[in-house]
Amino acid sequence: MSGTQKTIRLSTPQVEEEVVTARRGLPANGRFVCADRFVYTHYPTNWEYDDEHGFVPRLNKVMAKPGVNGVGADRKLNRSLAWVSEQGGTFIDPKDTRLGEYQNYVRYYETESGQKHYCDFSDEATVLPNGKVLWNKSESAKAFRKFRAAIRDSGIIEPMHEEVYVALKVKAERRANSLHGRADRNPHLLKKAQAAEARLEAMDQEFEKIINQMAKATPKGNVDTFVMED
Numbered sequence: 001m002s003g004t005q006k007t008i009r010l011s012t013p014q015v016e017e018e019v020v021t022a023r024r025g026l027p028a029n030g031r032f033v034c035a036d037r038f039v040y041t042h043y044p045t046n047w048e049y050d051d052e053h054g055f056v057p058r059l060n061k062v063m064a065k066p067g068v069n070g071v072g073a074d075r076k077l078n079r080s081l082a083w084v085s086e087q088g089g090t091f092i093d094p095k096d097t098r099l100g101e102y103q104n105y106v107r108y109y110e111t112e113s114g115q116k117h118y119c120d121f122s123d124e125a126t127v128l129p130n131g132k133v134l135w136n137k138s139e140s141a142k143a144f145r146k147f148r149a150a151i152r153d154s155g156i157i158e159p160m161h162e163e164v165y166v167a168l169k170v171k172a173e174r175r176a177n178s179l180h181g182r183a184d185r186n187p188h189l190l191k192k193a194q195a196a197e198a199r200l201e202a203m204d205q206e207f208e209k210i211i212n213q214m215a216k217a218t219p220k221g222n223v224d225t226f227v228m229e230d
C-alpha cells in the first residue's frame with residue numbers, strides 16, 4: 001500500500017443484530033417429538049352429546065406414520081383411507097369446500113431444525129426459555145368442539161342414527177339413576193343428579209330437532225297410481 005496513512009475517528013459503532021440466536025420455532029431437542037401429518041375420519045356410531053353444541057361426531061385421527069395402518073415409507077394415506085371406507089367410515093378431506101372456514105384444518109409449526117410438527121388449526125404453542133412447550137389445551141378443545149359441530153352441519157357425514165341416540169340415552173340414564181341412588185347418602189351428589197336429569201331432557205329436545213331436520217330434507221316424490229289392465 002502506497003501513500004501516507006491518515007488518522008480516522010470512528011464514533012458510531014454498528015448494532016449487532018443477534019448476540020444470541022433467536023428462537024424461531026418449536027425446539028429441536030430430545031424432549032419434543034414432532035407429530036406426523038394426519039387427517040380425520042368418522043364412523044356412523046361415533047357420536048357424543050355436548051352441552052353447548054348438541055350431538056357432535058367423535059372423530060378418528062389417521063396418521064401418516066410409516067408402518068401404521070398400512071402407511072408405507074412414502075407416507076401416503078391411500079390404503080388407510082380405503083380401509084376406512086370399507087369399514088363404513090367417512091374421510092374428512094381437508095380440501096373439502098363444505099368445511100367453510102375449517103377448510104385446510106391440518107396445520108403445522110416448524111421446528112428450529114426445519115422439521116414440521118403437524119397439529120390442529122386451533123393449536124397455539126408457548127415456548128419457554130428452557131425449551132418446554134405449553135399448549136393452549138382448554139381454548140383448543142373449545143374450538144375443536146365447534147369444528148366437530150361444523151362437520152355435522154356440513155353434509156359431509158350422515159346424520160346421527162336413532163339407534164346411536166338410544167344407546168347414548170341409555171348410558172346417560174344409567175348415570176343419572178346412579179347419582180340419584182347415591183344422593184341420599186351423599187347430599188353433594190344431588191346437584192350432579194339434577195344436572196344429569198337436565199342433560200337427558202336436553203338430549204331429547206336436541207334429537208327431536210334432528211328428526212325434524214331430516215324430515216324436511218327428505219325428498220317427497222309423487223304418488224304413483226297403478227291401474228289394473230283388463
